[in-house]
Amino acid sequence: MTASPVCLMVVASHDGRWLHETVQGLNALAARQEAVPGLRFLPAASADEALRLAGEEGDVQGVLVDESMPARGAIALVDALNQLRPELTLYVLLDNDDEKAMVDTLSADSVNGYFFREERDWASWLRIIHAELVDKSATPFFDRLRRYVAMAKDSWHTPGHCGGDSLRASPWVRDFFDFAGEDMLRADLSVSVPMLDSLLHPTGVIHQAQKLAAQAFGARRTFFATNGTSTANKVIVQTLLAPGDMLLLDRNCHKSVHHAVILSGARPVYLDSSVNRQYGIFGPVPKATLLAAMDAHPQAKALILTSCTYDGFRYDLAPIIEAAHARGIKVIVDEAWYGCARFHPALRPTALECGADYATQSTHKVLSAFSQASMIHVNDPDFNGHLFRENLNMHTSTSPQYGLIASLDVARKQAVMEGYKLLSRALRLAAELREQINATGVFRVLSLEEMLPEDVRDDGVRLDPTKLTVDISASGYSADELREVLFERFNIQVEKSTFNTLTLLVTLGATRSKVSRLYDAMLRLARERRPPAVRQRMPEIPRFTQLACLPRDAFYESGERLPLFDEHGQPNPALVGRVSCDQVTPYPPGIPVLVPGQVIDLSILNYLARLGASQKSIELHGVDESLGEPALRVLSADELVLLPGGRLDN
Template identity: 70%
Template sequence: MKPVTHVLVVSADPAWRQPVCDGLNQAAAQRDNPHGLLAVPCACDTSALEAALSTQHGADVQVVLVDHGPAGSGQGPAAVLLAQRLIDARPELSLYMVLEDDADKLLVEQLASDAVDGYFFRGEDDPSGWLRILAAEVAEKADTPFYDALRDYVAQAKDSWHTPGHAGGDAFKNSPWVGDFHGFVGDEMLRADLSCSVPALDSLLHPTGVIAQAQRLAAKAFGARATYFATNGTSTSNKVIFQSLLTPGDKLLLDRNCHKSVHHGVILSGARPVYLDSAVNRHFGLFGPVPKATIERAIAEHPDAKVLILTSCTYDGLRYDLRPIIQMAHAAGIKVIVDEAWYGHARFHPELRPTALECGADYATQSTHKVLSAFSQASMIHVNDPGFDEHLFRENFNMHASTSPQYTLIASLDVARKQAVLEGYRLLDRSLAYARELREKINATGAFRVLSLEELLPEELKDDGIRLDPTKLTIDISASGWSADALRDELIGRFNIQVEKNTHNTLTLLLTIGTTRSKVSRLFDAMLRLAKERRTPLTYARMPEAPRFSTLACLPRDAFYEAGERLPLLDESGQPNSALSGRVCCDQIVPYPPGIPVLVPGQVIEPAVVSYLVRLLQTQRSIDLHGLATQDGEWHLRVLTAAEQAALPPVR
């Protein structure tokens, strides 16, 4: 399919506007036009914004050409304001201003200089030259430097005398044992599995060529000063940033709701964490953001903190009102990291913005594979920190990155960025429409109900400006009579539908740019059939309430690296082991889902924590407990010995 690219020509002067469009389209017809550039006239009023956001044609708009107006017309301020509104709504658009003379640039620079990609002058009647520049702009956005280099190299069919050992898939061919793997994976994928022995493909550890070019395009697309590709997920991305910003003993404030990789980063960096308890919706067993008042109090009480890290949005789609929080942190000299693993798509639709970077975050990590089209494990690190130390960051990045990265993961990041920029708005607009449709249809079943923001929010977050990502649907199944485990099994066994996750009384659906009309139809059909098979409503056992964070006896790193001893979770009578009370945990104990640590290394164990773990094991079959040790078929906790604890420096 040949792409269509609309150039929106915006002017209050119809006598100028239409001839410019005609000239651009005539020039496009006379030259190679691979991206399908087509000039479309539009008045300099709200209709221009409506055109850019139109469900029907707005998705094709890639370039906006705004006429500043002739001298003395008084059109300039309105034109610049409209240009700013267009870019505020869709920052991925390319903006060109048409000026009368250089003096007009002063007003433009005051209001929209950062957003302007280029200038033309009214007195120069050169539609062919203008089109050439606009076509080059679109070509740059459509460029995938790394993917192109990889594809071209594979097409050259070089003999492989280097790693990997399967030698472009030749090791699998004609094998009676593993030959089917070649057919399953595909010849091109295996040929593209190369090594750092190919100079033309650059080096992820020290990029200077096509990877560096691809990262620069990604930084521009996502609104960052610099962007780095990560091939082992946002988990490693978080650790790299921690080790770059924190030295042993440095204090950081962190959302206890953070992904376990953040807590691993605390161990690796040797930092002194101040854990902030997240809000909890106890009825549905869902963890929300940390209350704004808690964050504000922590910033005031810990002026020596170096870093604040938050998760936005959460697994269930809850997003912080980040701007005032980041401003508070920056006023105290604290850098802000936002884990946007589940929100990497937000930049490309106005309904989802602002992003963390747009709110002033210093760092944002995104799982490009979760909600955009990159392969699994493919993530990005975005940097806006004015004090960024690139050398130190690179050293820490290389400490975690493989010297043999999977090149198809890098290529998928390059392609995912291109798709997000050129058609992300259209695809996300479609996903949001599907989300609204599913919400209405599922609610109409009478047995299932998609929870609203108000229903998801714990009481203490009601006034915090929390918003909901509409592409994440949390379904209350209470009235259906189905248990969550049984319903999930029915969906996958009978209807071939795999959901994202579930709690004891909810299911979570994730809509992405890959959601299709057929999938929506099949899902609704399944929910309708299951609703007709509703059962007597269950009395759900209330989820055990996670205890509040206790105290740290020592740094997490210190506790983790001690040998410790293992004590059973249950005593000889099958009750919570009282001998654990007051001991110091060596490991991170994480119920999954939701993946929030109940214990972290260095934390003092209280009786409520032991009781909570025991209740989870006894009542919640769908939850796994990560971090417990097994010994003689029983669950054990690794704790510091008395001698180890006495030898470790206490937390100050």
């Protein structure tokens, strides 16, 4: 049975008599109002008590602050509450208009409204609070979609299954109808339904949903993306950079960023990330490297970083962004793995709070949206909305999946209304799971100090506590074996692995039962006491060499294909000095060892050879095997000579 929502509102005042009467009066009215089920008011006789309630009670949705509070004062309390939980609805209780002017000046962005305390017009207060909660918890697109489905209109438009009608009576595919569910199939609609707005040019319910998302995530503008953060990254890069414009980027960025470089014609400056060689974990680019790159390339137009990384590393973004802005560089942060951070102080500050111009988030990764559902958040004061929209439309399908859009609307609502509560639970479960895994005596969750590469130890890097990296070295299992046994014997699927670690994600969907089952599985495996395994460590990815031309120019040439190995099975010396046309990416870890336009050297060839010999489960994306043997597509001598600009140097 689904629980009814609870909405707690804290009333903070040092006037005990007034506080008691006000809370009693508001609760009495709220109990009689059917329109506001679950609404209840809690007294707080001090600023500290108000902060305690907001921190401990995840169902607190707002606070009414008496302006005459002593000690910390109302303004200080409003600021503290906003720092703790920016999603809270905050009202200030005033004695006169002069006080309103003062509070309005100092906290205009933080305060939702004002009441005059001595009027004791509790019915009016209740109406306003209720209206604010309704607005805050609205899902304009999902509500309209559900309403349209309930209208049961005959479909004479796409998609061809007509709300599942082509599937329901089929003896061959009725099982898919049953599996997907009638409501989901009825909601699979098209742009032929005007009342559902247009993702390509939103003016109605999608526009409203995006405005609510911007408010929730602290952005000036928010855009929904139904092709994942891969598309979001491409859209931003193409908006900010014209062919030949310079971009500073972490070589460890998601492959979509590298694809964006090709599509935009930008000139990239690739920066090597830090590496923990003991565990095969790639960390942030050292701050000194970033600052040196900004100084060495004053013409750079943008910097793109990933924070947090797949393994949970978070840059100390504020000083990096400040340095970039001082040089006129726009900052893009791929926050795909950190879309939940806004809703808990243990995870903040977010990229936007640190001053980023753009942040992309995979809402589906750590919040409750469907796969492929992402958001683009914009705080760029120089935002070119027309150019951005043209690039977004270039990549967005003209037939977006409306279920994805609805899931973004719903995920935002959940994050605002109960994100703090659910994240508090997730953080507690992550801490418990860390202790339990460590207690097995065989498996061990790595600390930040153990994971952090040496050359970023003084950079203020933090670790997302909801991402657990487990050292399996003492278990006797290889990572592939352990993943398989967890799946086959214990029905557990983990996120990823290196040669000696597993990564576990603790999200809003984590439960104590899941934690117990995982701990039980790891305890049983630890007790088996297998002999230590002989491990083959992944070879180290060589440092970036240099670019001979723009990645776009190399990618769009025909090139020629040369075998990766010679007739003796050794790295083909004919490839040394040649220029790659493709992006070659071992997966995992997903870091390109070659990008289009990059000069190939012997260390790269040796790395690919060692990788193929020692890591059979690694996929090599970008290697051409169409002729029956692995080959690399490289520029011919004639093509290289004819390319504009000659050899580029990073």
